Amino acid sequence: MAFDDEDEEDSGPPKLPGGKFYMTPAGFARLEAELAARRDERHRVVEIVAWAASNGDRSENADYKEGKRRLREIDRRLRFLIRRLAHAEVVDAAAQPQRDRVFFGATVTYANERDEERTVTIVGIDEADMAQGKISIGSPIALALLRARRGDEVTVRTPRGAEMIEVIAIAYPRPQQAA
Structure with missing residues (x-):
């Protein structure tokens, strides 16, 4: 079984800047388990x-x-998984040093123009699950929230038009303590 990267285009969403697919350690482990x-x-x-x-x-x-x-x-599916894992950039949000801004892996609570609060976690493309509040880093909301601070208002480009949202809270997982 030979997999030639040049013969077949990578399916799925486009890669993010840097040509990498950002994912959490848990998402990477899940794809590795599926590959096996x-x-x-x-x-x-x-x-x-x-x-x-x-x-x-x-x-x-x-x-x-x-x-x-x-x-x-x-x-x-094997070709997809092999390529995805080869181009994965695993980012542990618990190791994020700048915890006052929104980056990959952050859990963000925001309010929209209708004063509806939502809490989302920014994860990799393959990990997104709206039912669990996990949004893709490539989604319009995540792209608008990136680098924002608590209290910032950002504009989200949606199919219905531009919408302002305000960042209410930013949280990251706690770093693991060495045993």
Whole structure:
């Protein structure tokens, strides 16, 4: 199985400045775990395809056809994961020295023009999950909040137009104590 970076464009959102995909240590570990699981799955599917191929006529062999289709899906995801991990820039927000400004990994509470407060954590593109309050560093809100301080008002460019939001609080995870 060969993966050639030049033959296939990287799918997904564009890389951020510097050509890196920023992610938290937990996000990086999750992608590494998925990569290991996909490699194991690929080995099992290859065994099934080999068994199905040994049964003779492949033109009417559903196990063979389905196995080959599944291998293509797995290989596509493997290529994506390998490339994403190779270009990852792991940023531990707990080590952020400037805790009075918004940077990657910050948890920010802000108020919009309707005085609705929201709390979000700025994470990598692959880690974003609005249901958990995690927004991508490439999202309009995160881009507007970057480098802002508590009390700053920033403009968010949305499909509905520009909207002002005010930074109410900024928090970072506590640094891990050495055992």
